[in-house]
Amino acid sequence: MSSSEGARRALVIGGTSGVGRGLAQWLAGKHVHVTVAGRSQERGGAVVEACREVWPEGEFDFMSVDAFSIKALADACAAYARSSSRLDYLVLTQGMATIQGYTPTDSGLDQKLVLHHFGRMASILALRDLLTTTSGKDGADVRVLSVLSAGVHSPLAAYKQDPILRNNYSIKNAADFAGFAQDLCLDGVSRETPGVAFVHAAPGFVRTNWGSEFPSALRWMVRGLQVFGKSEAACAAEMGKALVDPRYAGGFHLMGPTGNPVPKTKIHNDEAVEFMWKATKDAVLPAMTGQPTKSES
Template identity: 25%
Template sequence: MSSSLSGRTVLVTGATSGIGHQTARLLAERGATVLVHGRTAEEAHAAVDRLVTLSDVRASQLCAYGADFSHLEEVEQLAARILAGHPHLDVLVNNAGMAAPERHTVTADGNEIAFQVNFLAHYLLTNLLEPALTSDAGGRVVNVSSSLHRTGSIAWNDPNRTRRYSRLAAYAQSQLALTVFAADPRVTAVSVHPGVCATSLLPLYAHEGEPPAAGAAHVVRLCDPAVEIVNGTYYDRDQRVSPAPAASEARTVKRLTKLADLLVGQSA
């Protein structure tokens, strides 16, 4: 039987559909207070309404927040609202993600859009929420990554891939960066590939996938304080495995931190 998560507060980004929505449902059904993030406040409130209507979840367990991760200013505003309303945060699930578009697309902040939405926004959000992320046993960050990080490389001299753009390479780079970020010593974090699921990202992987709830179960397991984690660990579903070699190199972690600080600083 699953243990209760009553008394714990969890923020799930990208919780209006797919794995994120099912993660929010499973966490709330186990008693957690869940902060439901969506691209807009309207989408987040609609997701909360669905959870209350279709699940055994009380409205008092759910809080809706909107922020478009293609605008870093909105990420900063989101962090400020969460710190004001929830100064004690047990778990941050960095789940929001998008497939890189066919055409090279740059955000208003000047970053390739998949790199910003999938990685930079989560990097900024995690750092801004660090004061709220509890140091109590079980406090952690769970990065929902991808097995495709193994095919990626970070274009250090051209992270926006302006000289040579491929949507698959851009997506893989964003997932590799998110996986590397789990080894950042500032917070306790892990990464997980939740499996190939029937979500909007399915065309990147295969023609068929498991239900999103199956992937969400692997994410929720890592949110449970009864599951001990080691910083920087990578899971393929419920199995601890080695990530791509670059993801555990101290030099790469430091280099990525320096690059990310530079890129998110553009919005300041």
């Protein structure tokens, strides 16, 4: 670590584009040192340079990681934890928009669900000790922000019958599962991690490269509609409230696109939290060491 060891630090996974890129630059504007993590070194390097323009005295770097692989995420986060003395903000924005069916990754879990849920939980588990250690430092206000669909998705009533969505996969079910599981698991991990805030947020409609995996006709339709969306910078200013607003300090929270709290789904209860958090850990922990998930083995 440098002489700025006591300064706030953030890791933005998915920070090479879209909302993650906007949040990385927003954090730089708040004088937070930022590590941008993603697959593309070229895009990551561009974000790093943009952050340096915002705050020339800041420390910014790129961490290469394939967010489709839970093991790669776990390894990268473990390496970050070994080399860093603190982590004040963990921001998770990795994602994709696709109409493909269930597409297994190296762990057996679906690509989209790894990006939107399982990989995010693996990152939190790999960094939880560092987050907890940081929360004990003077003046620390440690927070985890996962940007996906809080207050937008529907609950998935059959979550107990298919806790990794292997048998009932559809575009709508995948979206609802990822959002509902994020709600439950961030609530679950918050109960085990006092001193750290966990916020699930929805960004709203943003002008990003979201939908680049769609077929051409659908992709161009999305691009046309995005003219009416908010900019990355405007979105980041709203999403950034999860990291600084006193309403979101400590515990578990849901935040909507305008930065205000939104309610839980009607079946978000202690039983659902306990079940989904355990099921997710059962799927993720083996994958973090390169083994197939228990549900797939």
